[in-house]
Amino acid sequence: MSARTSAISEKRRRELVHAAYKQIAEGGFEGLRTREVAAEVGVNIATLHYYFPTKESLIGGVLEYAMGRFRTTLEPHGSPSDQLRNHLRAVRKLMVAQPELAAVMGELTLRSSRDPAVRAIVDGMFATWQSTMRGLLRRAVKNGTLPAQQDSGAVAGLVIAAIMGSTLPQVDPKRGDQAIRQLERLLGI
Amino acid sequence: MSARTSAISEKRRRELVHAAYKQIAEGGFEGLRTREVAAEVGVNIATLHYYFPTKESLIGGVLEYAMGRFRTTLEPHGSPSDQLRNHLRAVRKLMVAQPELAAVMGELTLRSSRDPAVRAIVDGMFATWQSTMRGLLRRAVKNGTLPAQQDSGAVAGLVIAAIMGSTLPQVDPKRGDQAIRQLERLLGI
DNA sequence: GAGCCTCCATCAAGTGTTTAATTAGCCGGC
DNA sequence: GCCGGCTAATTAAACACTTGATGGAGGCTC
Numbered sequence: 001m002s003a004r005t006s007a008i009s010e011k012r013r014r015e016l017v018h019a020a021y022k023q024i025a026e027g028g029f030e031g032l033r034t035r036e037v038a039a040e041v042g043v044n045i046a047t048l049h050y051y052f053p054t055k056e057s058l059i060g061g062v063l064e065y066a067m068g069r070f071r072t073t074l075e076p077h078g079s080p081s082d083q084l085r086n087h088l089r090a091v092r093k094l095m096v097a098q099p100e101l102a103a104v105m106g107e108l109t110l111r112s113s114r115d116p117a118v119r120a121i122v123d124g125m126f127a128t129w130q131s132t133m134r135g136l137l138r139r140a141v142k143n144g145t146l147p148a149q150q151d152s153g154a155v156a157g158l159v160i161a162a163i164m165g166s167t168l169p170q171v172d173p174k175r176g177d178q179a180i181r182q183l184e185r186l187l188g189i
Numbered sequence: 190m191s192a193r194t195s196a197i198s199e200k201r202r203r204e205l206v207h208a209a210y211k212q213i214a215e216g217g218f219e220g221l222r223t224r225e226v227a228a229e230v231g232v233n234i235a236t237l238h239y240y241f242p243t244k245e246s247l248i249g250g251v252l253e254y255a256m257g258r259f260r261t262t263l264e265p266h267g268s269p270s271d272q273l274r275n276h277l278r279a280v281r282k283l284m285v286a287q288p289e290l291a292a293v294m295g296e297l298t299l300r301s302s303r304d305p306a307v308r309a310i311v312d313g314m315f316a317t318w319q320s321t322m323r324g325l326l327r328r329a330v331k332n333g334t335l336p337a338q339q340d341s342g343a344v345a346g347l348v349i350a351a352i353m354g355s356t357l358p359q360v361d362p363k364r365g366d367q368a369i370r371q372l373e374r375l376l377g378i
Numbered sequence: 379g380a381g382c383c384t385c386c387a388t389c390a391a392g393t394g395t396t397t398a399a400t401t402a403g404c405c406g407g408c
Numbered sequence: 409g410c411c412g413g414c415t416a417a418t419t420a421a422a423c424a425c426t427t428g429a430t431g432g433a434g435g436c437t438c
Contacts, residue, residue: 009416028299030219034394044419046396055394103302110295113358114216126359154371157360161368162347165354169302170315171346179350182343186375198382223428233385238429 013051015041017061024062025100028107034058063118066104067125070094074129076136081145084136085189088159092180095167102167109164130156140189147188159183202240204230206250213251214289217296223247245306252307255293256314259283263318265325270334273325274378277348281369284356291356298353319345329378336377348372 019040023032034055038048052058073094076083095102112119133156140146149155162183166176208229212221223244227237241247262283265272284291301308322345329335338344351372355365 012417027303028219029217031303033392035392043417045394046420047418049395050417053395103299106295106299109357109359110217110292110299113292114220119359122359150374151367151371154367157355157364157368158351158371158375161354161357161360161365162351163354164357165350165352166346168298168350168353170298170308170311171350175346176350178340178343179346182340182347185339186347201383222426224426234428235386235430236384239383242429244428 009051012041012043012047013061016043016048016051016058017065020058021062021065021104022100024107025103028103029059029111032059060117062104063108063121066101066108067121069098069101070105071125071128074132076132080139081143084140084146085184087133087136088163088180088184088189091163092166092177095163096173096177103169105164106168126160129160133159145189155187159187198240201230201232201236202250205232205237205240205247206254209247210251210254210293211289213296214292217292218248218300221248249306251293252297252310255290255297256310258287258290259294260314260317263321265321269328270332273329273335274373276322276325277352277369277373277378280352281355281366284352285362285366288358292358294353295357315349318349322348334378344376348376 016037019037020032023037023040032055034048035045037058038045041048048058052061073090074087076087078086108118108122112122130153134152137146137149137152137155141148141152162179165171166179171179205226208226209221212226212229221244223237224234226247227234230237237247241250262279263276265276267275297307297311301311319342323341326335326338326341326344330337330341351368354360355368360368
């Protein structure tokens with residue numbers, strides 16, 4: 001929080017957050033035990049509480065970490081003409097390459113309906129994503145790479161819903177990819 | 190389990206399962222406490238364990254209940270020509286009308302990646318849904334109400350992914366509906 | 379009264395959190 | 409140079425409470 005956090009201290013924090021992140025990925029919030037997090041890093045349980053006063057604050061760290069990870073891939077890149085295509089591919093690839101992130105995102109999304117603090121951040125992330133996506137869609141239409149759409153907002157919502165839905169654990173990765181490719185086809189990308 | 194379970198006994202079971210169901214809906218698996226379930230029904234904790242030897246078995250009951258609830262709306266109805274449309278509407282309506290069910294489905298879906306018993310059932314449900322959907326799509330194409338599709342399986346997967354994704358808690362119901370309507374438009378329903 | 383059902387009391391194993399103490403390194407003054 | 413205090417970082421050991429589960433005693437109904 002404060003400006004002067006020593007390098008070693010910052011490292012410890014990251015270690016702890018990352019351990020908790022992995023823990024949540026494989027066991028859900030239900031399976032998150034502060035003791036195990038500490039053990040995985042190889043420190044005493046009290047050390048964990050030295051850096052994160054409460055379990056809640058540790059979860060906060062994980063939330064921040066996961067969101068950061070996700071946000072980076074949301075930033076569009078490549079030539080404007082195929083930014084939309086790149087974007088879809090990138091997000092989908094990320095979710096397949098890092099099932100841990102997909103799992104944690106799922107947990108956080110679900111938790112956001114009960115935890116206002118989580119909700120605020122997750123909501124913000126989705127809002128950003130939605131508006132990014134809408135921008136890409138509009139640009140693609142103006143560009144000519146995409147047939148005109150009535151409601152770019154609704155399309156953006158659909159794309160996001162489809163991506164999130166296709167990363168749910170029961171859908172094996174192949175089916176998820178198929179679904180997204182099918183969406184691209186329908187959209188005319 | 191056995192054939193002769195008295196009416197009152199069966200009622201108790203249902204009460205307990207339903208209480209657990211509500212509990213999971215509002216607090217996730219993380220927040221499921223057998224004591225609270227028993228308290229909500231108004232019985233002693235030991236009574237709960239009389240009907241459900243373990244917490245796991247209680248969750249099994251909830252799983253069965255939720256799946257049953259979901260499955261009923263999956264059955265297509267109406268005239269064959271607009272069964273597909275009805276189906277989409279029905280599922281979507283269900284998820285909006287019963288946010289509890291959506292929440293529990295989400296929890297179960299996430300849990301299915303860690304719990305083999307849950308996975309088996311949830312997977313089965315999705316498989317059924319997928320093939321039902323594919324059947325509807327094919328019939329609609331043959332019917333003429335839907336333009337020809339290359340891969341009905343992929344389309345079915347997309348529809349399912351979109352529906353599941355649109356019921357995630359952070360998407361407010363209006364956006365979710367928009368997304369599904371947009372999907373209908375794209376599909377040409 | 380037999381059998382299904384319910385409760386009281388209790389256990390053992392965790393669970394997040396805290397307390398008091400220890401170590402290591404740094405800095406200023408003598 | 410070195411010493412005493414200061415702070416950051418870490419630890420062992422518990423604390424207070426929760427949680428799933430049990431055993432045995434009694435009750436209600438047919």
